Amino acid sequence: MDEEAKPTGITYEEAIEAAKQGGSVTFEGREARVVGFDSKSSIDEPNTSRLTLDLGDEYLVIVGHFWGGEFIEERRQAPFSGPP
16 A cells, blocks of 8 residues: 555545435544545556545545445545646
8 A cells, every 4th residue: 555545544435425415424523514525547557536525614525445345535625626
């Protein structure tokens, strides 16, 4: 696993259900509403997923992948922007 990658404690099932129902997940010790969940797979790249979270005072996009059912964060970016 990449040094920058870190487990979030968010499972695939939690992310899918929260995205479908406008629900929340626990992220870094606080409730965060899931406002978007996108996942893509490619032959040339590992499967990539993007979670858009409403933290109450800001929105955050987390880019990463699922490993063993848990979302692993690779990087963060501001919502509505492209990769750095």
